[in-house]
Every structure is written in C-alpha cells, then in structure tokens.
Amino acid sequence: MPIDFTLTGAQRKLQKNAREFAMEILHPVVRRADEERDTQKAFAITKSAYLECYKLGFATGFLPREYGGGGISNVDLQVVAEEITAVDPGFATVLLVNGLALMPIVWFGSDAQKQKWLRQATSDPRGEYIAGWTVSEAVGETGGTANFDHPSAHPAGIGLVAKHDKGRGEYVLNGTKYWPCNAGGWDLKGADVNVCIVRTDPEKGGREGLSAIVVPRGTAGVAYGEPISKLGHRLCQNNAMTFSDCRVSEENVFAVGDGDLVVSKAFTWSGPVAAIAAVGVARSAYEFVLNWSKTHSAGGGSPMIHHQAVGYMLADIAMKIEACRAFSWKAAHYLDQFDSEGHAVAAMAKVFCGEALFTAVFRALQIMGVNALDRQHPMEKFLREAAVFPLYDAGNIGMQMRKIWGVMLDDQFDPRAIADTRQMTFRKSMESAGALLP
Structure with missing residues (x-):
C-alpha cells in the first residue's frame, strides 16, 4: 500500500520556508493588525508580509508552472497552509482566495484567457498582485449565495445580472455582492482582477443561467464599500460591491452556463x-x-x-x-x-x-x-x-x-x-x- 506520511525533501523545504515566513515576517505584524479598529487599515498593515509571501511563491504557487506558477500539489499546499494559519488564518485566507479566483480559469478558461490572466498573476514586478473571488451576495435581496444552484429563474439564487450587449461585444453588469474576499484591493479601488459569478440568463435557473467573468481593476461602474468588520479572520478583507452598468469585454467571460x-x-x-x-x-x-x-x-x-x-x-x-x-x-x-x-x-x-x-x-x-x-x-x-x-x-x-x-x-x-x-x-x-x- 503506497501510504506514506513522510514529507519529501521538497515538502520539508516548503514547510521550513513557510514556518520561517510565518514566525519571522508575519507574526510581528499580526497583533497590531488584529487590534486595528479600521478594517481596511488592518488589511493594509499586512501588505509588507504579503510582498514577501509573493516573492516566496506562496501567493500563486498553486498555479501551473507553464503559466509561471509553482505547480505545487494540493498536498504541498497543505504543508504551507498549516504553517501560515498557525500564526494567522485571516492572512492565509488572502492567499487562499487568490486560488479560489484563479483556479477556475485554469479549469474552465480558454487558452487565451489562461495566458492573459494567469501570467499576469505570476509576473507582477511589484509583488502585490491580488485576486478577488466575487460570489457571495447579501441575504434577503435574492435567493442568497447558498442557493446559487436553485433551479428557479431570477431573482432566486445569484442576483448579479450580466446582460450581453452583442453589438458592442460586452456584458453589462448590474447588481451587488457582499462578503467577497480581496475584492477591494490594497487601496479599496479594486483587486487586480475580480472573478465574478454572474447571472447571464435571468430566465434560467442556477444550473444553466450562471457564468464567470473577469472584471479587471479600473473597470468603470464598480463601487467598493468599506470592508466588513468581523469577529475573526480580521486580516482578510471582505467587501460590499455595487455594479452599475459596468461594462466588461465578452472576451473575459468563461464557463457560460456552467457558473x-x-x-x-x-x-x-x-x-x-x-x-x-x-x-x-x-x-x-x-x-x-x-x-x-x-x-x-x-x-x-x-x-x-x-x-x-x-x-x-x-x-x-x-x-x-x-x-x-x-x-x-x-x-x-x-x-x-x-x-x-x-x-x-x-x-x-x-x-x-x-x-x-x-x-x-x-x-x-x-x-x-x-x-x-x-x-x-x-x-x-x-x-x-x-x-x-x-x-x-x-x-x-x-x-x-x-x-x-x-x-x-x-x-x-x-x-x-x-x-x-x-x-x-x-x-x-x-x-x-x-x-x-x-
């Protein structure tokens, strides 16, 4: 039976690097950030640690090597994540959400989309690239995020609607999101990209009417609210977002009908x-x-x-x-x-x-x-x-x-x-x- 819980040499190196980062770089900033009453300032305090994390490859290491990622396995990721979460799981969530946002492009995106968005994520000379996973919505307004796969038409399930303007080759987004992580970016002007789950066909249920779309930083028609003040995981940022006639190129849409x-x-x-x-x-x-x-x-x-x-x-x-x-x-x-x-x-x-x-x-x-x-x-x-x-x-x-x-x-x-x-x-x-x- 090929069952062996012994870490490989490469995994031990990952563990050592992650532990040293967590204790020597992250730990010194955690208490001050956690006690900061302003949630955006708390998030921003961790930016210096994030820059080091990016250099070490922890921010994008799960992406395939062919697009500049580390190509680490899910088991490798376990080794890294345990060390970082032992110091602060909120900060680790920022890294996790990079994966939640970008791995769908790996699985469902076209070759052109992978080349564009994944290489952008792994080649930032600033080391501050961050991606938002924009799925969650406020309760009560629609069917709620938990019922994203509800078989009924809009307004059940996901309520952010993306209408296809074929004449201009764009999708027009209208609606709100609540709780998406990393979405506001370091300056509340947006993450480098927000990967959003949208309703591309309001007449169909969640199994057929949802799609994913990449909304780049600087896209007009998106407003970011102040981050939510939370009981725990205070060092990750969760926002409210409002989309008002937000136009995004149809080239950014993927998994149409399979959101x-x-x-x-x-x-x-x-x-x-x-x-x-x-x-x-x-x-x-x-x-x-x-x-x-x-x-x-x-x-x-x-x-x-x-x-x-x-x-x-x-x-x-x-x-x-x-x-x-x-x-x-x-x-x-x-x-x-x-x-x-x-x-x-x-x-x-x-x-x-x-x-x-x-x-x-x-x-x-x-x-x-x-x-x-x-x-x-x-x-x-x-x-x-x-x-x-x-x-x-x-x-x-x-x-x-x-x-x-x-x-x-x-x-x-x-x-x-x-x-x-x-x-x-x-x-x-x-x-x-x-x-x-x-």
Whole structure:
C-alpha cells in the first residue's frame, strides 16, 4: 500500500520556508493588525508580509508552472497552509482566495484567457498582485449565495445580472455582492482582477443561467464599500460591491452556463485548505495551553498537567488535531489524483475538521480557565478564529453539507469510492439538493 506520511525533501523545504515566513515576517505584524479598529487599515498593515509571501511563491504557487506558477500539489499546499494559519488564518485566507479566483480559469478558461490572466498573476514586478473571488451576495435581496444552484429563474439564487450587449461585444453588469474576499484591493479601488459569478440568463435557473467573468481593476461602474468588520479572520478583507452598468469585454467571460460548476469546484478545491487551516489554529492553541499546564500550578502545588482532567483534555485535543490533519491530507491527495474532482471528500474534510477543532480550541480555553479571557494571552484570538471555520468558505450548513448530500443522492454514488481512492465525477444532477422545499 503506497501510504506514506513522510514529507519529501521538497515538502520539508516548503514547510521550513513557510514556518520561517510565518514566525519571522508575519507574526510581528499580526497583533497590531488584529487590534486595528479600521478594517481596511488592518488589511493594509499586512501588505509588507504579503510582498514577501509573493516573492516566496506562496501567493500563486498553486498555479501551473507553464503559466509561471509553482505547480505545487494540493498536498504541498497543505504543508504551507498549516504553517501560515498557525500564526494567522485571516492572512492565509488572502492567499487562499487568490486560488479560489484563479483556479477556475485554469479549469474552465480558454487558452487565451489562461495566458492573459494567469501570467499576469505570476509576473507582477511589484509583488502585490491580488485576486478577488466575487460570489457571495447579501441575504434577503435574492435567493442568497447558498442557493446559487436553485433551479428557479431570477431573482432566486445569484442576483448579479450580466446582460450581453452583442453589438458592442460586452456584458453589462448590474447588481451587488457582499462578503467577497480581496475584492477591494490594497487601496479599496479594486483587486487586480475580480472573478465574478454572474447571472447571464435571468430566465434560467442556477444550473444553466450562471457564468464567470473577469472584471479587471479600473473597470468603470464598480463601487467598493468599506470592508466588513468581523469577529475573526480580521486580516482578510471582505467587501460590499455595487455594479452599475459596468461594462466588461465578452472576451473575459468563461464557463457560460456552467457558473454553478465553477462555484462547486472552487469550493471543493478550497475545502482541504480550510480543513488544514483549522488544524493550524488548533495546533497553536494546543501548544500554548500545553506549555501553560506544564508551567502553572493554579495554586495546587504540582503543575496542572498532573491533574487527570487536564491530562485527558490535552490528550483529546491532540488526538483531534492528528486525526484532522490526516483527513485534510487525505482529501488533498484525492484532489491531486482527479484534477480537483472530489466534491464529497473535500466538503467532508472542511466540515468535520472545522467543527471538531472549534470544540478543541474551546477545550483549550477551559484548561486555562478564566485566564484564557485575558487578552494578554492569545486564547481569545484562537477562539475567534476557530469560530469562523464552520461559517466561511461555502458555510457548512449553507453549501458544504448540501453538496455532500447531493453526491450521496445520486443513483451512481459509490460509498466506498473515497476509501478506495476511486473517482466520483461531479455532475449538475447532484446540485440543488434541498433547494426546493416540498
């Protein structure tokens, strides 16, 4: 059985570089940025770290080598992501979103689109290139992002409409987005590109009426709101965006009628990364409280770790971290085998690890007791960050669990395929599970 959890020499080098970057360059700016009340300023404080990240290849390393990327595997990405998220998962999300935006061009874009947009991403002499993944929309205005694959026509599902003006060879965008990450860029004038999911046919449902379009920085008709002030992941930027007769060349459109597949595959690719991000945060919480329990007696004479309750809780946290790391790597390996076609296992890893490790971080706070609430210690931040994982990146309840369910509903679903590492191809017929109430 070719199962080996030993890192290769190249992976150990990736891990070393990522760990040194995280501790020596990122860590010194994190606390000041996290405590900054102005969310855009908090984001901008991390720019110096991002420039170093770009030089190291972490900002675009997942893109194919033929377009200037690093060509790293999904498993390689796990190694890098754990080290960075152990210091700050919000900053790591900025890098992840570059992938959410650009990998769809790798999978669905034309050769010309790949040459243009991917090479632009990997060859920025400034080192500050950033891409926005522009899918999410505010609740209540339309069917909401979670129902992107709703079979009904507009206004159910995605509400940003792109009307094709064939005479001028353009699409005209009107509507709003809410929560897209990186979208505003470093100066709130836009990311270098925003890859947007739009409604190109309002008369059709989410399985047929959606497409993807690249909106470059400087495009007229786009307004960026102030970034959302969030409970956790404060170092990544989430915006409100308004499109008013925004004209974009038809050359920038891809996956016409298949925007639903773009959304599903992108959030499949990010699932194992979100899972390992939870591992990174839990690892840091565990290591801090382990040291605390060995060096503090809490008035009982012997260090706290000698109390059975504390020892058992620490053992439980350690077990969850190891189990979730293995699950994250398994999901990433599966995606590597099948060109990121692993919609069920990737979602499973994201859901399971995020929720299991939120509980683990909370247990770590319980070991410290009331001292965990003192903000001179990092436990409060660990809990805030852990709370994000079940909610972001195609939220567990909103999209990821529904995706697993949709795959299982399929007549051809093979419950042993994941264990045996056999491909399960995702199809449109697997979408819309639970979108229509009986």
